[in-house]
Amino acid sequence: MSSIMSINKEDIDSFEKCGNYTVSVIECGKIGVSYACLFADAGFRVIGVNTNPHALELLKKGQTLFLKEAYRTLERYMKEGGFTASSNARKTASESDIIVIAVQTAVDRKKKPDYSLLEKMCREVGMGLQKDSLVLFICSTGPGIVEGSMREILEKTSGLKAGLDFGLACSPIQANPLETLSRVSNFSRVVGAIDESSLRIANLVLGRITKSNIMEVSSMKTAEAINLFQNASNEASQALANELAFLCERLGIDFLEILKVAHKSDTFHLPFPGVLNSSARSD
DSSP: OOOGGGOOGGGGSSHHHHTTSEEEEESOSTTHHHHHHHHHHHTOEEEEEOOOHHHHHHHHTTOOSSOTTHHHHHHHHHHHTSEEEESOHHHHHHTOSEEEEOOOOEEOTTSOEEOHHHHHHHHHHHHHOOTTOEEEEOSOOOTTTIIIIIHHHHHHHHOOOBTTTBEEEEOOOOOOTTSOHHHHHTSOEEEEESSHHHHHHHHHHHHTTOSSOEEEOSOHHHHHHHHHHHHHHHHHHHHHHHHHHHHHHHHTOOHHHHHHHHHHOSSOOOOOSSOOOOSOSOO
8 A cells, every 4th residue: 555645546536445544633623523524435544533522422422513414424434434533633643644634723812813722733643643644734724824833843743854754735624614514525625735745645635525626826825825815805795794784774775685686696795694604713
């Protein structure tokens, strides 16, 4: 069996061939559980890591606090041996070919990102990281975080060099934790990496769980920026829709009628009023 960093498309072009490789999802929470299900559906052996005792007990039963649709998927693959759950990120990393970092960034009271949990999990992963593995970040981080501090932690704790001894890539995703697996698999994805080899392998691996476009960009920093800007754009659109709904209420105008027109228009788009369910939240 080839190491994950030397595979070609034909090495993972079937359910049976994907079973030669192990994917760990750290942490297996709001976004991570969707990826765990999609990778299991593709045939990979999957280990879901969660350090929350209650969430871990549910995972061990093939259940989750989030995506209810995942119950059937996790239960099936757990019975068949394709999915297991663990609280030990270090041990799991040592057994994995692909390590998906899905630790969602917390926001403190001053609205600043708190990367302390992400840093802790990277230290654990680094202490178990094996040569020729791929580390793929799917969490929302500020531009330069993965390439900078997270890379440094992985390299320092593992004694390995990103781009030389292990692959490093970034493909942050915007997803509502209540989305169906079908919708998550149909999201287009942006992927950046530390080098061409990491980019190629990340693209191949994501291609097994993605039915839509995978757009390669020049760096992980660019991928992080696109995710950040998309998040900001979505929140601005949501805030505008809420203000316009209040205005319509004062003017005696049916805002739902305006939304119906907007949804049929090619040039005019508005979201439904409410609170945006951002992926950039703590698990």
